[in-house]
Amino acid sequence: MVGYAKGRVRREDIIAAAAAAYGESGYRQASLRDIARRVGISHSGLLYHFPTKEALLTAVLERRDAVDAARERLHGPPGAAVLRSMVSLAAHNTDHPAIVELYSRLAAEAVSPDHPAHGYFARHYRRARDLVRASFTAMAEAGELRDGVDPDRAATVFIALMDGLQVQWLTSPDEVDMTATLRTHLATLLRDGS
Amino acid sequence: MVGYAKGRVRREDIIAAAAAAYGESGYRQASLRDIARRVGISHSGLLYHFPTKEALLTAVLERRDAVDAARERLHGPPGAAVLRSMVSLAAHNTDHPAIVELYSRLAAEAVSPDHPAHGYFARHYRRARDLVRASFTAMAEAGELRDGVDPDRAATVFIALMDGLQVQWLTSPDEVDMTATLRTHLATLLRDGS
Numbered sequence: 001m002v003g004y005a006k007g008r009v010r011r012e013d014i015i016a017a018a019a020a021a022y023g024e025s026g027y028r029q030a031s032l033r034d035i036a037r038r039v040g041i042s043h044s045g046l047l048y049h050f051p052t053k054e055a056l057l058t059a060v061l062e063r064r065d066a067v068d069a070a071r072e073r074l075h076g077p078p079g080a081a082v083l084r085s086m087v088s089l090a091a092h093n094t095d096h097p098a099i100v101e102l103y104s105r106l107a108a109e110a111v112s113p114d115h116p117a118h119g120y121f122a123r124h125y126r127r128a129r130d131l132v133r134a135s136f137t138a139m140a141e142a143g144e145l146r147d148g149v150d151p152d153r154a155a156t157v158f159i160a161l162m163d164g165l166q167v168q169w170l171t172s173p174d175e176v177d178m179t180a181t182l183r184t185h186l187a188t189l190l191r192d193g194s
Numbered sequence: 195m196v197g198y199a200k201g202r203v204r205r206e207d208i209i210a211a212a213a214a215a216y217g218e219s220g221y222r223q224a225s226l227r228d229i230a231r232r233v234g235i236s237h238s239g240l241l242y243h244f245p246t247k248e249a250l251l252t253a254v255l256e257r258r259d260a261v262d263a264a265r266e267r268l269h270g271p272p273g274a275a276v277l278r279s280m281v282s283l284a285a286h287n288t289d290h291p292a293i294v295e296l297y298s299r300l301a302a303e304a305v306s307p308d309h310p311a312h313g314y315f316a317r318h319y320r321r322a323r324d325l326v327r328a329s330f331t332a333m334a335e336a337g338e339l340r341d342g343v344d345p346d347r348a349a350t351v352f353i354a355l356m357d358g359l360q361v362q363w364l365t366s367p368d369e370v371d372m373t374a375t376l377r378t379h380l381a382t383l384l385r386d387g388s
Binding site: 101104105107108109110111112118121122125126129146148149150153156157159160161162163164165167168170171172175176180181184185187188189 | 295298299301302303304305306312315316319320323340342343344347350351353354355356357358359361362364365366369370374375378379381382383
């Protein structure tokens with residue numbers, strides 16, 4: 001039990017150190033050796049937990065998803081509140097461009113099934129679409145959506161929009177407002193438009 | 195004049211050879227040396243036209259934009275026809291995953307102002323938003339949009355959606371239909387919903 005708990009703590013320490021290193025010097029610059037040094041363990045000790053840079057990066061992104069979900073209460077009952085939480089997630093992201101850039105870059109690199117982070121992104125997109133689809137479905141059943149809005153399509157649109165806005169915003173921060181754009185988009189789907 | 199025309203031809207040959215090389219072996223694998231060999235010129239001859247890999251890649255993307263615009267008649271008068279053309283561009287892209295992947299990856303890499311392709315993407319997004327905004331504006335003036343649809347926001351959404359759909363589709367081709375999703379999204383903005 002003690003060994004198991006210690007392994008968990010060590011793993012979390014490594015993930016936290018990696019996230020800090022990526023934020024400071026970028027994913028490419030941050031070597032596993034540097035990250036091991038930050039945690040105060042040997043390079044081979046780190047490799048025991050994370051055999052590749054990509055395995056560690058995937059763990060950083062999984063942890064970010066869990067932290068985002070807890071902070072924004074994304075695990076609540078599906079419905080309008082979940083979608084409003086997704087909009088506040090975008091607002092949160094606006095203050096954290098480094099991790100958004102890392103996520104966007106890796107998402108594009110990992111489209112190929114043989115990329116080590118492919119599994120993460122396939123799961124991440126599926127979970128995100130499922131969450132948003134369930135919320136639009138609940139809203140449709142409650143009569144909150146305009147006629148003709150399909151929950152399944154609307155979910156794919158919403159997730160694609162969040163991703164696409166991130167790249168446009170990172171490219172031209174003064175020309176794109178992620179939060180306001182998402183909020184306006186949601187309003188166009190609502191029966192009362194508010 | 196002859197020298198100038200020859201320079202133009204040579205430049206176009208290099209761009210075409212680069213596009214072919216990227217499609218076959220990927221951008222990272224395709225060296226300037228390989229591309230020079232395909233065109234039948236020296237490495238230094240190629241460097242005269244394109245001093246870096248990124249300069250050549252940017253030229254390939256600029257040419258793709260020009261070819262897309264000509265094929266889809268994107269230079270016509272702004273309005274619903276232009277937006278339908280953007281949807282058929284997405285349909286065209288569905289048959290060309292290699293260049294879509296290259297574009298998506300580079301867009302994410304080039305968000306930083308010091309990346310050699312940053313200027314291209316800043317221009318590309320601005321032009322795309324301007325084109326789509328002008329079309330939504332024309333449609334609003336013709337009474338074709340639902341009340342409350344803002345042409346400026348709708349343009350940012352449309353371009354972000356195209357980009358975000360590409361990454362989701364490349365990740366999970368069986369779960370995302372780019373063309374149908376864009377078409378459904380457009381329908382939600384129209385007064386008559388068709």
